Amino acid sequence: MSDNSSNQPPGRFLGGDSNRKNPEPGGLTGESQETAPLTETEVKADRAAKKADRKARSDKSFLGHPRGLMTLFSVEMWERFSYLGFQAILVLYLSDAVANGGLGYSEDVASSVVAAYGALLYLLSIVGAWISDRMTGTHHAVLWGAIVIAGGHILMGIPTEWATWGGLGLIIIGTGLLKPNINSMVGELYDKGDERRDAGFSIYYAGINIGAFAGPLVAGWLGQTYFWHAGFMAAAVGMVLGVIQYLVGSRHLAGRSRGQKIRRNFQMDATMWRLIGLVVVVIAIAVAFTVAQDDVLTSLVDIITALTIIVPVIFFVWMYRSPKVTPTERGNLLPYLLLLFALVLYNLLYFQSGNTLNLLALNGVDNSVFGFDYPSTWYISLAAIVEIIMGPVLAWLWIKMGSKQPHVAAKVGIGAVFGGIGFLFVALGASITPGGALMSGVWLVICYIFLGMGDLTLQTSGMSATTKLAPRAFASQTMALWFAAMALAQGIQAQIVQLYELENSVTYFGIQGLVVLGYGLLLVALTPYLKKRMHSVA
Incomplete structure (x- = not known):
């Protein structure tokens, strides 16, 4: 089962078109433009980044496509493996009896918590896209997103309730950084007129579905056959492999020049503080889940539903x-x-x-x-x-x-x-x-x-x-x-x-x-x- 958010064309979600003139300052549109002359060091860094981008895009060593596509294919495959793998057993774990290693929540509460978790994840994806466009660039957003996701899955492998909720909170934040930006990195591997672009996305989406297929099979089998946290650890292993693949293959990725420009021109503004506030709210909700009883969990779910409306x-x-x-x-x-x-x-x-x-x-x-x-x-x-x-x-x-x-x-x-x-x-x-x-x-x-x-x-x-x-x-x-x-x-x-x-x-x-x-x-x-x-x- 592929995640819906992954079946999307290249492009940005927040931050606007980087080619637009006179962007709207301090808002959700536009990308900050350079207003001060560059230093000699910055000029050299820009030239090196553009050269590296051209090299990455001209490469044809992976099935006729840039080698960076193999890196992104692998990272997304492992991300989907881990996400769909742990999601396959999450509601079963939440609703299973404590004596069997579960958390003992009623099935209706467990189901609503799983849905609320997905809602927060998509809300944070909006924030993650903005952070990439205005603060970090895609490289840093995807890297830190993958690391945070891996940390969340590792936490969920620890058989304690606080680790479960803390792990879910990290997965929400990390996925919000990674998912809306890794697709754009695929687009960055190709020039606008490159005829390989559509085929490249087809190869990339194959990685998504391979991971979505394998995750529930492996994590589901381990969780239901042995114990729930064995399934969660399988998801953690998959995401750690994805992080390693990204670190090893990142030199073959494009988009460095744009990322440098974004980081150089980033300025704190009112929108940034509002988005930080939204992230803090998500973390606070995750913390509240660790000590909440069924009635409090229901109230938290109601708050999340209201936010999504x-x-x-x-x-x-x-x-x-x-x-x-x-x-x-x-x-x-x-x-x-x-x-x-x-x-x-x-x-x-x-x-x-x-x-x-x-x-x-x-x-x-x-x-x-x-x-x-x-x-x-x-x-x-x-x-x-x-x-x-x-x-x-x-x-x-x-x-x-x-x-x-x-x-x-x-x-x-x-x-x-x-x-x-x-x-x-x-x-x-x-x-x-x-x-x-x-x-x-x-x-x-x-x-x-x-x-x-x-x-x-x-x-x-x-x-x-x-x-x-x-x-x-x-x-x-x-x-x-x-x-x-x-x-x-x-x-x-x-x-x-x-x-x-x-x-x-x-x-x-x-x-x-x-x-x-x-x-x-x-x-x-x-x-x-x-x-x-x-x-x-x-």
Whole structure:
């Protein structure tokens, strides 16, 4: 299962286009420009950095691509291995009895905590993108993000509750630094006109899905077969390997010149202090989790849900009311809301692989085939298999159809339909399973196949539409709005998952499946209208 935030085109989320003139000082747009003459040392450093960038981009030693692509491929593969590996067992560990090595929380609280954790991660991704664009450059952001993530996984390998919450806090902060910036580093390996760029991203995304496939298999097996912290340590080993790979191969990466310029021109401003405040809030919440009881945990989750609602609303209203947005661009934003809503609804389903679907697989599914018993967490790897196989097929299909391919609104709607169908199959399987019996694993397999297809269709099309519908003055911030919508999906999910019980599986999965399926069909039906309203979008 690939992480949604990873299926995105190259580009920045905050900080604007570095080629813009007259950037907005102290805000979220623009990149600081040099106002003072450079010293001789700085001039020499710039020349050396530009030379190193040219060398990195001209290299063809990795399958005809720059050698730095192999470094980023490996780092992202291990990051996804560690992230999806530990996430596969997190809710099981939180809800398992203390006598069995778990933390003993109720399943509804454990599920909502997992969702709230994901919401904080996406909120911090917005901050991480800004830090890279305004403070550090991509190299330093990714390096420190990887180190902090590794530290978080190592902490989670320690069998104490305080280490669990502290580890989660570090993983949130580190992933917020790494995820929105490592994709941009892939783009930095290629000049704008380099025909290898798209193929390079395809290779890079293969690394993402390989890690997403292997993580739940390895960490899930270790955690469920031996003890939970064995799975967490496997995730830690994967991330440490990723850090080592990055340190060894960093000399082959590009983007040094831009990074030097960013670090040289960084100045503390009001926005920086606000973002520091947001990070402090996240750390404070992580600390509060270490001493919280179930009722306090629920209150903390409610606060996180409120944050995920407030942030995207502020983002959108700020953008929509800006005088920098033209009337045509403002007209594009309203239909774009319909696509964002589809993203939120779909991910309400997709992200439940880490909690309710995981608990269903553990307690309500027959996890055996031909006499072989397998860990319930292995189902999570299925979505990654689907995306590995079907990604090239879907890309070929769109190229083959050319101008006859569906409009982007229809593609997003079709993706939502796939997700709704996946949940309806789970509800169907639960409804025909006799009371007290275990549901066949085939129903979950079908569900994950549809979720993988939905993710592939909706995410790629939605990201593409985001880059096209974004107002020119807010090109990067519109991608930040996409991240905020992902956080919103997790925040709402943190409330919904509390309603899940094994006994109400038919109602729980059925209602959600019908709602998302219905909205997907509505988008498809509205496509002719949206096509007229969306300018410059095919």
